[in-house]
Amino acid sequence: MRYETPASAKEAAGLLKKEKGAAFLLAGGTDLLVKLKMGIVEPDLVVDIKRIPKISDIQSSAKGFTIGAAVSGAELGEHAGLKKAWPGVVEAANLIGSDQIQGRATLPGNLCNASPAADSVPALIAAGAKAIVVGPLKKRTVPVEKIMIGPGKTSLAKGELIEAITLPKAEPRSGDAYLRFTPRTEMDIAVVGIAISLKLERGVIKKARVVLGAVAPTAIVVAAAAKAIIGSKLDDKALDKLAAACSAACNPIDDKRGTIEYRVRVAGVLAKRAAKVAFQRAGGSL
Amino acid sequence: MSKSTLVSTTVNGDAVEFACPTDESLMTALRDRVGLTGVKEGCGTGDCGACSISLDGRLVCSCIVLGVEAEGRSIETVEGLSQNGVLHPLQQNFIDHAALQCGICTPGFLIAAKALLDRNPNPDESEIRYALAGNLCRCTGYDKIVRAVQATAKDMRKKGRS
Numbered sequence: 001m002r003y004e005t006p007a008s009a010k011e012a013a014g015l016l017k018k019e020k021g022a023a024f025l026l027a028g029g030t031d032l033l034v035k036l037k038m039g040i041v042e043p044d045l046v047v048d049i050k051r052i053p054k055i056s057d058i059q060s061s062a063k064g065f066t067i068g069a070a071v072s073g074a075e076l077g078e079h080a081g082l083k084k085a086w087p088g089v090v091e092a093a094n095l096i097g098s099d100q101i102q103g104r105a106t107l108p109g110n111l112c113n114a115s116p117a118a119d120s121v122p123a124l125i126a127a128g129a130k131a132i133v134v135g136p137l138k139k140r141t142v143p144v145e146k147i148m149i150g151p152g153k154t155s156l157a158k159g160e161l162i163e164a165i166t167l168p169k170a171e172p173r174s175g176d177a178y179l180r181f182t183p184r185t186e187m188d189i190a191v192v193g194i195a196i197s198l199k200l201e202r203g204v205i206k207k208a209r210v211v212l213g214a215v216a217p218t219a220i221v222v223a224a225a226a227k228a229i230i231g232s233k234l235d236d237k238a239l240d241k242l243a244a245a246c247s248a249a250c251n252p253i254d255d256k257r258g259t260i261e262y263r264v265r266v267a268g269v270l271a272k273r274a275a276k277v278a279f280q281r282a283g284g285s286l
Numbered sequence: 287m288s289k290s291t292l293v294s295t296t297v298n299g300d301a302v303e304f305a306c307p308t309d310e311s312l313m314t315a316l317r318d319r320v321g322l323t324g325v326k327e328g329c330g331t332g333d334c335g336a337c338s339i340s341l342d343g344r345l346v347c348s349c350i351v352l353g354v355e356a357e358g359r360s361i362e363t364v365e366g367l368s369q370n371g372v373l374h375p376l377q378q379n380f381i382d383h384a385a386l387q388c389g390i391c392t393p394g395f396l397i398a399a400k401a402l403l404d405r406n407p408n409p410d411e412s413e414i415r416y417a418l419a420g421n422l423c424r425c426t427g428y429d430k431i432v433r434a435v436q437a438t439a440k441d442m443r444k445k446g447r448s
Contacts, residue, residue, distance in 0.1 A: 001288040003308040003354050026352070033350040034331045036309065046308070048355060074344060098420020099398065100335055103344040104351070186419035187333065 001043050005051040009069075009134040009163040012047050017136045017159025019045045025161050026050075027070050028104035030097065031113040049161070058082060064169040066132075069162050073102035086167055087281060088176030088195055092123035095180060098187055108162035114148045115189075117214035121148065122195035123178040125219055126209040129167050135160045145211075148218045174199040175281030179274045180213070181266050183257055190214040191258035192266045194246065196278045198229070203284060205229050210242070210271065215250040215263050222249040225271065234279045234286060242275055243268030295356045297322070298366030306353035313337040315353035316363065324364035324393040328422065335421035338394035339363050345401040347420075364393035367400070375438045375445075376400060385434035387425035395421050399435045407443055411436065 006012040016023045021044025024032055035041040049055055055068040058079050065082055073093045076082060083090045096105050096119050108131065110120045124144045131142045136159045144165070149155050156162075176197035182188035193213030199206050210225035225245035232238035252263040276286060288307040295302050297320060304319040311330075316322045316339070325348055328336030332350040339348045340362040367374040376396050379385070386392045395418065402409055402417040409417065414435050415428070423431060 001307075001309040003288075003291065003352070026355075029350055029352070029355075030332060033311070033352065037311070037330050037349070043309075046352075048352075050355070072344070097332070098335065099345050099401065099417055100338055100347045100420045101332060103341070103346040186416065 002045045003048065004045065005048045007052060009049070009052055009055070009161065010136065012049050012052065013134050013136045013159045013161055015045065015047050016161065021045065023047065025112075027109050028072060028106045030101050030105045031109060055163070062169065063166075065167045067107060067165045067167070069108045069164055070106055073097075073105045074099070076107075077102070082167075085170040086123075086127050086176055088178045088197065088278065089120065089123045089127050089129070089167065092178035092180075092193070092195060093120040095119045095178070107165045111144065111147050111165075112154050112156070112162065114150070114152050114154050114218075116151055116217055116219070117190040117193065118148075118219070119178070119180055119190060119193055119213065121219045122193050122211035122213040123176065124165065124167075124195075125211045125221060126178075126195035126197040127167055127176055128197070128209070129165050131162045132164045132166065133160050134163045139163075141166075145219070145221060150217050171199050173201070173283050174207075175278040175283070177274045177277035177281060179270050179277070181258075181270055189257065192252075192263055192270055193219075194267065194270045194274045196271070196274045198275070198278050198282055200279075200282045200284050203233055205232055205234065205279070205284075210246065210275075212246060212249060212267055212271075215252040215267055217251075220249055222246055225249065229275060234275060234284065239272045239275065242271050246271040291354050293354055293357050295358070296360040298362055304353070308352065308354050310353045311349050312339070312341075312351040312353045312356050312361075313348035315356075316348060316361070319353075322363050322365050326390050326393055328390065328394075333420075333422070334391070335394040335398060335418075336391050338397040338421065340397060340401060345398055362397070364396050367396060374400070375441050376403070376435070379434040379438045379441070380431070383430050383434040383437060385426060385430040391421060391423040391425075395423065395431055399431075399438070402435070403439055403442065408439060409435075 023045040026048040055070045059066045129144045178195040180190040180193040198208040208226040228241035247268040250264045290305040306315040326336035328334035332347040337348040
């Protein structure tokens with residue numbers, strides 16, 4: 001196994017592209033090195049991106065935030081500005097694994113591992129996050145919802161990697177939230193995850209994004225669920241419609257963590273709770 | 287077997303060099319090449335926390351870090367906790383509260399508990415349980431560990447020592 005520490009994202013992309021054998025990108029390693037240990041992957045090349053300048057930085061500007069691909073969950077949780085602007089994104093990222101995992105795990109890693117139950121992904125999508133994708137020749141900006149295309153599969157071409165995730169500036173009177181259900185409180189995988197981002201105008205929901213995780217092969221944007229609460233003050237009728245739309249959008253698996261029926265039902269219940277949290281964070285009163 | 291690479295690090299304050307294959311975990315390198323067997327292997331997949339270390343001040347599972355990633359980094363292990371033969375208050379309280387039985391998980395718990403107390407000198411029980419959720423103990427039932435951490439927090443706040 002060759003181990004390389006390129007000095008730029010472009011150089012990393014070139015190394016990944018050129019390799020004829022099995023090539024993997026290493027950031028936090030919390031998925032890759034487990035697969036290595038278990039013999040699921042046998043890399044010929046591992047490209048560690050952590051030595052790339054600025055790749056471990058969170059930059060904030062008038063446009064929003066640019067989060068480098070090697071920024072860990074713990075660092076996200078310690079960034080007051082990011083937490084204030086996008087609390088749902090930060091709480092979703094911080095739910096992944098233990099403190100030890102938080103010390104290493106990254107947003108692009110969670111995204112590119114492409115688990116249907118990835119906690120940070122619904123929150124990123126709800127927030128309108130974009131991935132800065134670097135290839136050997138060009139750079140492109142891709143909405144996060146276009147990255148994962150199925151369990152373990154992404155739309156990235158050979159040689160492409162995510163250099164950073166961008167989040168827009170949070171609008172005034174907006175709020176986001178992420179909730180997940182797991183059989184155990186910690187160190188578990190979501191049975192249902194739900195992220196809701198919304199914006200208020202005079203106490204009424206003006207815009208909303210509702211994204212479910214762990215109930216379909218990828219995270220899903222549920223337009224009908226957003227429609228159910230737009231124009232409302234999150235009254236009981238709107239909440240019931242939201243829950244029904246979320247349950248209807250589910251296409252889950254049956255497994256030891258939850259049956260299909262259970263996941264469908266819980267999706268609706270969690271949707272109501274997440275909507276209330278986001279609404280209150282936006283300054284709405286229930 | 288991958289080619290060996292020379293890695294220069296700081297371990298518990300001392301400059302340490304070791305050579306390890308590129309696919310070897312930092313846990314294995316610390317145990318077998320540096321001789322720090324306080325770093326324990328439990329699951330080997332980042333679930334149990336027995337191999338917990340501090341890497342550049344960040345709590346991590348050393349079983350899911352490559353040895354070569356440690357180049358230029360600073361590592362702290364359980365071996366660095368005691369000072370001049372005096373046990374760290376966490377170590378003393380683990381003994382006093384019988385917070386260990388077989389001891390395999392103990393170094394990881396000590397490192398994780400220290401990471402918690404470094405950033406939060408006055409954690410409540412629930413914060414302690416969350417902070418230690420990445421460390422598994424199959425002997426104690428956790429209660430004595432939580433008590434030992436609470437007692438340490440109290441002692442350290444009194445003495446102002448970290």
